[in-house]
Amino acid sequence: MGIKPSKSRQNLIDNLVEPRLLNVPDNTKALQLLTNLNYFQVINGLENIFLSTNNPKKFNKVSIYDFERLYYDSKKIATEISRSLDDFEERLKGSISYHFSQAYCKNINDTMQYTNKNNYRDATEFVGYPLISGQYGKIIRTFNETTNSKKFLFFQPWFLTNLVQQNDHVDENFYRDTQYTAPNNVVSYINDSQVAVPLWVAIETLTFGSLIYLCHYLKDDDMSNVLNDFGLTANDRMIFLNVLDVLKELRNHIAHGNLLFRFQTPAYIKFTNDFVNRFQLNPRTRGTISTNRRVSYASEIYLYDALKILNNFYSTKNTVRQFKKMFYHNMKSMQSAEIYNNRIIRMIGAPSYRHLKDLT
Incomplete structure (x- = not known):
């Protein structure tokens, strides 16, 4: 793809309108949107959900407001996950400090x-x-x-x-x-x-x-x-x-403002077989065994698997509720919304919408 030079916000909008055919009803509002939000996060981060063709990149009856709405819906989901992670962390701190103090600090x-x-x-x-x-x-x-x-x-x-x-x-x-x-x-x-x-x-x-x-x-x-x-x-x-490895990565991903749907644990975080089997995970890399000796471990899981893990310790009911609202907003506002919703489901690594709804 090569290194891209910096462009003005207006040039970025013009490039979305022509040749990509993104609908921009109000140029002033679009400029304000790109002033408030990071183009890389909002547009580049979500465009694969909305593209009708990848080469060349084109949209079909998609508005810049659809990007804005989906971005803010994803932030609401991230907020719910963050609350659960905060509760988990507080619980862990309380547990460690209590049991250690009872043993050594009485x-x-x-x-x-x-x-x-x-x-x-x-x-x-x-x-x-x-x-x-x-x-x-x-x-x-x-x-x-x-x-x-x-x-x-x-x-x-x-x-x-x-x-x-x-x-x-x-x-x-x-x-x-x-x-x-x-x-x-x-x-x-x-x-x-x-x-x-x-x-x-x-x-x-x-x-x-x-x-x-x-x-x-x-x-x-x-x-x-x-x-x-x-x-x-x-x-x-x-x-x-x-x-803890997974929840730390998810916590950091959200805290740094990264796009939630693109969450993936880094390749250097490895997982044992017992861990993968316990939570029925679907890692991108499975790991290998040679002559009864493990050569490499499984690694790289996506948001759905991370939520499965979190749900074992804290309910993700409110998170799933926000997903449902996001999908409903898409269905209400866009043509071909079912296609876009299915792309989101695949992006987070969920087998289906039903599997996501089961995390309640």
Whole structure:
């Protein structure tokens, strides 16, 4: 395709009208639309849904307002998914902080035991750890990192100092106790050794990615309690870690404003057979086995499969409801809407509209 030079908004509109035959009833409104929204996201991102021919690219009785409507409908769907992901993340933070604190931080002097590496497991000691050559390699290696700046967040010597100084809601006076004495191997606050911040406060500042690290590092009994909160067993640990991989990618995709329908997990995120089979996923790459040895793993799933996974932990009923509204808006506003709706269904990797509706 080659590198395209920058064009004025008017030139972009003119190119849509002729030769692509897009209906632009009001040029002023069209200019405002491209001022408010990114052309690459709205037009390039959705054009394959509306094109009547690909070579040359042409539209048939499609308006620029159809692009605008579909874009905003997709944003509403993304908002619903984001709410479910936020709930999932909050639930995970609460579960980890509760069970870990019950095991290691029940006394005042043990408040900072979550920064003691001895309270976690070293996964390098486990032979045959799955996906060690894939996305989990860096996570496992980080556990034994000796360079302070490369250590896991909780193990960095300045963690508590940064936590207090970079978060206005963490008041050092509130978390100061004259009876607190820091034990060995925990992180201390550089300005006052009697300041300690509980895990259930500190964990709220962690990214979803850091939570994944924690779920690799938690000892078996502690992680088993977390899994139980999500309706899983100790044997489901690796499946759950793959769940977190997918939900993190979906969360980041939405947070960065990317077009929802084009969601696809990156190729470097690999999936175990147990994970694929548990959720009956349809990855783009299946993985291969040679002489009873796995050569490569499955990878790359689309939005429908990600919603199937999420639906096992939080209802996607409101998300599906927004899909239904979007399809209805298309049917009400456009000729050939059934074709466009089916293209959306295929784009998100759903076998059919019925399968999507079943995620309630």
